Structures are given as structure tokens and as C-alpha cells.
Amino acid sequence: MHTEASSTSPPINSPWFRGRGRGNIMRDITFPRIMEDYLQGYREHYAGIDPPVRLQENTVSKLSRVKSFLSFMAHGFNRLSDWLFLRDLKRIRGWSRSLMKSSLQVTTSDFYIKNISHFLKYMADTPCKGSRLSQTDMILIKREVVAILKSLKRKVLIHQMQVKRDKMEGLPSHNDLMTCLTSTTTRIPQLLDVMACNPTTATRTLLYGYMTLHWSCIYGHRPGVYSNMTNAEVRKADTTGTAFGYLVHVSNHKTANAFGEAQLYLTVEEFGWMKRWLEIKGTLTCTQSRYFLYTEGKNPFRKLAYSLRMAWADVGLHGPINFTDLRTVHADNAKRFQDKGNRQRVSDFMCHNTATADKFYANNPSLKEAEDIRLLFTESLQAAAAASTAAAAGNEDTFAGIDIDSDSSGEEHSPAPYQDSLPRHVPKRDQSLAEHSPSDMGEERVPYSAPTSPTVASDQLVNMQCVVVISPLVNTLYPV
Incomplete structure (x- = not known):
């Protein structure tokens, strides 16, 4: 019978806290046989075939971190082989906070959490026999770990920049x-x-x-x-x-x-x-x-x-x-x-x-590099100011000597053709009418006369539906 445990975290004097990161106690923690076999399969998958000595050591350390995480998550549960203890998302966040509050650097905590993320992906792709975690459960668990890693990204980046800056200052000459x-x-x-x-x-x-x-x-x-x-x-x-x-x-x-x-x-x-x-x-x-x-x-x-x-x-x-x-x-x-x-x-x-x-x-620019970058900002401002001044001077030259009350060419202004103000699109029905001359349709040609005033032009456009016939020689306006 599976017994749900409370969401309280393991006590501070538990083996998880005493052995975290060192592997001296975590490697001795044992789980049910079916879980141990599954963890061994994960270890072999991570190491691959013919692993070098360093990879073998890294594999042991990584498995130790996975077991420490599982030990933390399983605290207070009576049955572990169904893996349902991993559904406690609040405890996953508590495990991450415990890493941050420990003596570990934020980059080390981030590395440990990435180890667990890799293991959870392996679990999602290769479900353990006896596990009662559904696909939805695995999605929620993995998403929670990804969210934790995302929330640490800012702290990790700032820490890395600080470490890099300190390292550059202490380099040998x-x-x-x-x-x-x-x-x-x-x-x-x-x-x-x-x-x-x-x-x-x-x-x-x-x-x-x-x-x-x-x-x-x-x-x-x-x-x-x-x-x-x-x-x-x-x-x-x-x-x-x-x-x-x-x-x-x-x-x-x-x-x-x-x-x-x-x-x-x-x-x-x-x-x-x-x-x-x-x-x-x-x-x-x-x-x-x-x-x-x-x-x-x-x-x-x-x-x-x-x-x-x-x-x-x-x-x-x-x-x-x-x-x-x-x-x-x-x-x-x-x-x-x-x-x-x-x-x-x-x-x-x-x-x-x-x-x-x-x-x-x-x-992390050096002091000299930062000074050079500041100079680039100043040069950009100076270039923008020069471009603005040149544009203003160009506008003045363009309008200089132009008399807005008279035409410099001495010619009278002619009004734009009346038909240019009409829409170019003509309905198909009107096009069919326009294809025939007025004499063919038995209609009288109405001579075109320009409107005498804007008011008259406006009234004509409102009260009369027109068709424009475009000819190589003449543009004629017909009332429908």
C-alpha cells in the first residue's frame, strides 16, 4: 500500500545533506531492487562503451547526485518502486532551494540540477518497469526542472562574469x-x-x-x-x-x-x-x-x-x-x-x-576597452549630429530662391485633367458600355465642359454617374 508523505523536506541532519556532492554516503544509499537495476542501466547508458577513466569517475559522481535527489524526494514515502514520489513539484523546488542555501556555488547548483534534468529525460524516454508515472506526470516534472534552471540563469551568468573578472585580474604576468x-x-x-x-x-x-x-x-x-x-x-x-x-x-x-x-x-x-x-x-x-x-x-x-x-x-x-x-x-x-x-x-x-x-x-571589458567603447558612443552621437545639420542645410538650399506666389517658369498653371480624379477601376458593366461609341447606342454626345467652380464639380460628381472613355486622341466623359 502506497503511503503519501507530507511535503516537508528531509531534516537537516539527514544523510542527504551530509553526503551531498561528495558521494561518500550517497553511493551507499540503496533503493528497491527494481530501482537499483534501473539506475544501473542509466549509469551504463551515460558511460557508453569503453569509457575512459575520467568518464567512469564522472559517471559515478553523476549517479551519486541522482541518488541524492531521489533520496530527498522519497523522504517520508513508504513505497518507492512506483516512483510516484516524484510528482511532488513543491518538493522539487525545495530541493533546488536547499542547494542554493548550501555552501555550493550557484554554478555548481546549476550543474547538479542539469544532471537531474538529464536523468528525468532518460526516464521519460525509457520508463522504468513498475513506474506508475504517466506521460503527463513526466511532462510536468521535466517542465518544473526546466523552469528552475531558467530562474537560475541570471545568477549563474552574473557569477560567471564576476569569476572571470577576478581571474583576469589575478593572472600571472x-x-x-x-x-x-x-x-x-x-x-x-x-x-x-x-x-x-x-x-x-x-x-x-x-x-x-x-x-x-x-x-x-x-x-x-x-x-x-x-x-x-x-x-x-x-x-x-x-x-x-x-x-x-x-x-x-x-x-x-x-x-x-x-x-x-x-x-x-x-x-x-x-x-x-x-x-x-x-x-x-x-x-x-x-x-x-x-x-x-x-x-x-x-x-x-x-x-x-x-x-x-x-x-x-x-x-x-x-x-x-x-x-x-x-x-x-x-x-x-x-x-x-x-x-x-x-x-x-x-x-x-x-x-x-x-x-x-x-x-x-x-x-568583462578591461578599463582601456571600456574607454574605447565609450569613445564609440561619443563618435556615434557626433556623427548623428553632423548628419542632422547636413539634412537641415540641404532643405534650406532646396527652397532657396523660390517665390511661392508666382511660377518661375512664367507659364500659367493648367488644372489637372478632370478624369485623373476619377477611379481607374471601371465596373465591367460600364466597360461594356464604353466599348461602343455614343452613336452606336443611339445616344447624343454630351460635350465636355470643365466645371466652373469646386462646388459645381462636387455637385456633378454626386448627382451624376459617369463613365470614362479613354481614347488615344481624346478623353470624353459620358453620363450614364
């Missing part, structure tokens, strides 16, 4: 990047020597930081490009390289679906560091990983952000640093100092979507 490139050229060979003689985890972590710092100061790739680079991809580049350099192709990274493989062009010296690291790895234990930046295990190295900060501090630079900052520097430089074609080439090489970037650049 160009001198910092040049200092890094000089230091990495010296420190990487030194760290390789240490790893060959006395390998330690700390030295290896610092080496990874310097390598990724060097690559990012040149290209600004995402860290996933470096962590997913495999030994096979490096060896392949070794076989195709020449004295002009080497080109490494990395197939597994975040935006591979949109940009394909990510590339790193390396000089002979830079690729020599990579070849030596492959040789050193062969002498170490626990190096069964297929990834170039190996870790103890089969997964990619996931602490590159920490390694980057270590190298940044070792160079002698201060302040926070991450891969996104270095990536933003390159995107901003390409926008400001390259033409449209070259900017697109740079963006494609670093797997960067310029459409998204341009949206935030337009909404």
Missing part, C-alpha cells in the same frame, strides 16, 4: 611565464639526474610539476592532456620526429569529441627530456602504468595541480597558480595580439572554444 621557461630549461635536466641516482616520490612530483609548467607556459593545455599522455604516444612521436622537432598526439582528453587529438610540438632538446624519463622509468619498480607521468597503480597521475604549485614556488614565484590561469593567459594573448585567422589556429591547437571565451570577454 608575461614576465612570470618567461621566468618559468628559463627555470624549467635548467631544472628539468637536474631533476632527471636526481631521479636516475636517487629516485624519491617528492623529486618525481616536482619533476612532473616542472614538465607540466614548461608545457603550459608554451601551449596552455588542460592538465588532462598531460596526465593521459601514454608511453606509446611518446614513442610514436619518437619514430616520426626529425631534426626540426617532434609532435606528440594525445587522444584522450576532455574535449577530444570536439577537437580530436591534442598536440604538443617539442624541440629536440625538450623531447630529449621525455626520452630520458622513459629510460629512467624502465629502471624503477612499480612502473607498470602505461601513462607517461606514471603513478603507483594503473590510473593516471591526478595531483598535477599540486605538482604545478610546487614547481611555481620552486622557481621563486609567489601567489596562487593553476593550469586554468596559464590557459587563460594564452587565450587572452591570442585575442589581443593575433589576427582572426591566427587566433583561431592558436585556439584550435590548445583545444579552446573561442565562442565561450568571447561571451565573457564582451561582458
